[in-house]
Amino acid sequence: MSVISEAPKLAAFVRRDFRITLSYRMGAVTGLVGIAGQVLAFSFLGKLVDPTRLPLYDGTRATYIEFVAIGICLNMAVLLLVHELSRALRNEQLIGTLDSLLVTPTQVGTLQVGSTLFNLLYVPLRVCLFLVVIAIVFGLHLHAGGILPATVLMLVFLPLLWGAGLVAAGAVLTFRRGTGVIGAGVAVLGLSSGAFFPLSVLPGWLASVEAYNPIAIVLTGIREALIGGAGWHTLTTPMLELLPLAVASVAVGIFFFRLFLRRERRLGTLGLY
């Protein structure tokens, strides 16, 4: 099975999930309502945050909405990549289709990517919509020149999240539930990254973790690029810091996923929920 023969299967997954999403007619409506609610909630929260406590990015002080919009978007990406695969596999276990998928001549990697691809495409669309709404309602002054460096930084970051997602998915195969430990860990990293509040309002010890928190590193880099207009030179260091972490994360993720899958096959409990 080559990459060329496997690639069209990804389209099959997207088509399947698109059809399933369409079958839930109220889903899209409630999603839009959710976005509107989120925008409204953060507009009120923004009034509570003292603008002078927001950090400067390349000499530019952001509004709270600009600050938090980037934090929310990154947080969505983090949650999606860490949880989507385990959610998808758990769903296949629960509806009973996991065995049927595994008996097809499809590589495990294709199943992993395929199971998540629709949401990996769909959620960024919702994120864009979210940003557009914020831009229209509150005004969003982001540097267009920072989009490319921020995107590259994000691309370096994605494998790190995917690796964590593989570990979580492997844990779902074996433990079914109880992967909340990974979710809690990611939530702590998200909170201490300064996604929703400036780190200066958090306790000192929590704020000091920032330097070792990959989410915080990426978040700061993206804000530097989009709010401060910082170029490649500013983002080179975080990219170089993240690269080995990303490689290690994917390697660890693949190792654990295979380990859990092999264990389930040995115990004969793969399709159980």
Place this chain on the structure above:
Amino acid sequence: MEAAASSVVVRDVVCRFGEKTALNRIDLTIAPGEIHALLGPNGAGKTTLIRALCELVTPQEGTLFTRGRVGLVPSGDRSFYLRISALENLIFFARLHGLRLRQARVRAREVLDAVGLADVANRPVGRCSHGMQKRLAVARAVLVSPEVLLVDEATHDLDPEGARRIRDLVRRRADDGTAVLWTTQRVDEVPDFAHSTTLLVQGSVVFSGSPAELAARAASDRYLIQVRAIDTGAPPPLAAVQLATGSAAAILPTSDSGYFLLVPREPSGIGATVARLVGAGFDVIGCRQAQSEMEEAFLVLTGAAA
């Protein structure tokens, strides 16, 4: 049967799940075009063997081999995406088997037609009946014309007509050269359907051979006779029938008035018993085997016979 020409070869397979030995040194071969019935009570290891052949379970010992593509009809009720149509489900699985979208669509329609579901192609699977979903599972299993078809208790909860349709579908595949492993607890469907049989009990093979050989293992024959008194036409009491029968056979009660179980004690027991009953003033209205030879053999070999 030469293993080299076989489509399925299972050699000395052992599967243990903790303390439980699910499969204990199983040997089995299936030739192209052969329907092999795998019989056994609940928990015998039938599904484990099927899952091992699909690589969903890894045995601790032994070897498993399947030649060519494998189609699976799983035993569970839930193996489809219920919110999308039968056609969309089949297109999805066909594409996972490597078919392009156009090919997948054509092939999905072909197999839906073959299993008699063309009319409900666009109906969400969740709105299809249980029997339809079983046929759909067969359709999915034959999407890519498999050389090996593994069918796990496909008829256990279907009505007789639904079960017959499934067997006909599978038989047609076998006629085209597909090797079929058919697990079932419905022993009566085996004689006219399967070419060979393996009976599993608690993970071990207790019988392997043809359905006729299996039937020959039936330890005893039991007959259901219907008797009434010639003069009154009323069903006689058990004691009267037992007295009239003598020692040629044992007469046992049933839950139905006028019906008795006859267990011959000697080779001529049936004829002698009927003659005695008629001589004693009874009318023997009917006499037939109380259960099939296959069922009897199954019960004897699994240790469940009364």
